[in-house]
Amino acid sequence: MNQDIIIIGIAGGSGSGKTTFAKRLLDSLGKENCSILGQDSYYIDQSHRFDKDGGAVNFDHPDSLDFPLMAQHFEQLKQGQNIEVPIYDFATHTRGAQTNSLEVKKYILVDGILLFSQKVVLPHLDIKIYIDCPEELRFERRLNRDVKERGRTPEGVKEQFLKQVKPMHDQFVETSKGLSDDIVTVENFDEKVQLWTDKVLKK
Numbered sequence: 735m736n737q738d739i740i741i742i743g744i745a746g747g748s749g750s751g752k753t754t755f756a757k758r759l760l761d762s763l764g765k766e767n768c769s770i771l772g773q774d775s776y777y778i779d780q781s782h783r784f785d786k787d788g789g790a791v792n793f794d795h796p797d798s799l800d801f802p803l804m805a806q807h808f809e810q811l812k813q814g815q816n817i818e819v820p821i822y823d824f825a826t827h828t829r830g831a832q833t834n835s836l837e838v839k840k841y842i843l844v845d846g847i848l849l850f851s852q853k854v855v856l857p858h859l860d861i862k863i864y865i866d867c868p869e870e871l872r873f874e875r876r877l878n879r880d881v882k883e884r885g886r887t888p889e890g891v892k893e894q895f896l897k898q899v900k901p902m903h904d905q906f907v908e909t910s911k912g913l914s915d916d917i918v919t920v921e922n923f924d925e926k927v928q929l930w931t932d933k934v935l936k937k
Contacts, residue, residue: 739812739838740937741858742930744845745910746865746918747903748794749875752845755865755918755927759843762931769839771807773846776800777822779829791827793894794847794902801852808858811838824884841934847903850910863930864914869900871920 742759744752753772760768776799780791792798800820807817818833849855850862873895880886911917918926 739814739840739842740860740934741808741811741842741844742861742863742934743849743855743859744843744863744865745847745849745907745914747867747869747872747907748847748899749872749879750865750867751875751918751920751923752847752865755863755923756843756845758927759841759930759934762927763841763934767839768841768843769836771819771836771842771844773799773804773844773849774824775819775822775834776804777820777827777829779827781827784827792898792902794898794906796848796852796906799848801848801854805854805858807836808842808855811836811842812858814838847907848910850913851906856913861930861934862914863916863918863926864911865918866911867920869903 744756746752756770760770777793778798778800780793780798783791803820807819810817816838817836819836821830821832821834822828823830844859849859850864856862873892876895876899877888877891880891881888916926916930
């Protein structure tokens with residue numbers, strides 16, 4: 735086990751700013767020192783169950799993700815090994831046969847809404863940062879992202895948010911906030927990026 739490799743988990747609601755925080759940390763710590771890994775890569779193939787946009791498949795429930803594989807990948811990274819990350823197609827809801835290679839570096843930044851709710855994942859996270867953001871802003875960001883980047887319809891995004899995203903957030907995401915080492919808000923976002931840059935570099 736390579737104790738020099740630090741895995742930083744960044745959790746919070748959908749649209750809270752997790753990926754932005756991870757990218758800002760990467761810029762501060764240096765791309766040569768960091769790799770970014772997203773929870774979304776670990777969705778299981780649910781194309782056979784998908785009925786419609788905003789339909790029956792609940793993509794915000796932990797069962798929709800391959801967390802055992804994520805934990806296995808964390809173990810490999812800690813051992814100094816590169817990993818092969820699945821490629822999930824959000825348009826077809828399939829996991830492709832090809833993978834993306836992720837190079838092991840000193841800092842592994844992982845973002846995902848459900849990271850802190852999973853017992854199989856938690857032991858591998860050396861630092862846990864929670865991004866806390868108002869629901870209205872999270873919905874607005876998710877709506878813009880899903881329509882522009884994932885080919886979704888505004889109606890489907892809204893229906894999914896009300897029927898799945900919000901209930902799953904209340905059940906799994908919000909309740910895991912207390913497990914974090916720090917909570918970042920919209921107001922202190924920039925300050926916390928600098929704070930955690932300084933803290934991580936001192937480790």
